[in-house]
Amino acid sequence: MQRKHLLLLFQFTALIFLFVLFSCKRVKDVVHIPPSNDFDIILVIGQSNTHQGIGYNWVLDAPDDNIKQLGRFNEYNYKVIEAHEPLDHFSRLENNIGFALTFAKLYKNKYLTKGRNVLIIPGGMGGTGFSTNNWNVGNNLYADAVQRTNYILSNYRSKLVAILWHQGESDVGNPYYQASLDSMIVHLRKDISGNNDSLPFILGGLVPYWVDGDSSRQATNQIIESTVNRIPKTAYANPRVPFVIVKPDNNFVSLHFDAAGQREMGKRYFFEFRLIN
8 A cells, every 4th residue: 555655656746847847848938038020021912812722721731930920900910920820811711721821931941041030911801902992002902011011121120022912803804904913013112112123022823723714814814924024023823833723622612722722822932932032
């Protein structure tokens, strides 16, 4: 009986030791490792395909300690917080992801220097475009993107490294789409970075299955793709190369990539970024 009591006492003491050891480690992590305020900024703007890809995976889409976002909602508005999916786009949805976190992880592994963090500024909103007066110079979403990016540039040791754009579905049939898109790119570079014409601006192609179903959609996507021939330091993330991105059921929310497609688009955005950076 005495031996049994001694064994129980030993087990209890070991558990207490492990608890204290773990607690001390957590306190050390929180208190003694200050967060970095040096940011490489990635601005992500456009409409729903910036962030509404259904199929969140807690492993593949896990946050990263060196990747933050600029919060938007409630007490986190204009606060630097963890970049966890869904990111703080205007029309975020649970169980949905975009391409930005995949891009940011690849950027971190290739370009991020010691002591710095990646900061994503999410600014996408579903159903928006130039014809709906959201993204023209001075419109509400354009102004939000400029204000949030300039806020970080003014208050933190930071630099804007890329603008990632995915939009076009809402402007199918808009005869002024090309002029509006080009004007936005030129003015956005000026209003954020001060006439930095070399700031990488990457545009993503629309969902191939959805585009192929209508000639006016094809015309809109062609405008997006051909931006690289009109404006320097732009690139096109092609959803058809090296293979066509599809879903198990292409008719399910046909104009959206799913989560797997979003991750693949993140890789393609990054591939193009490396070519023009």
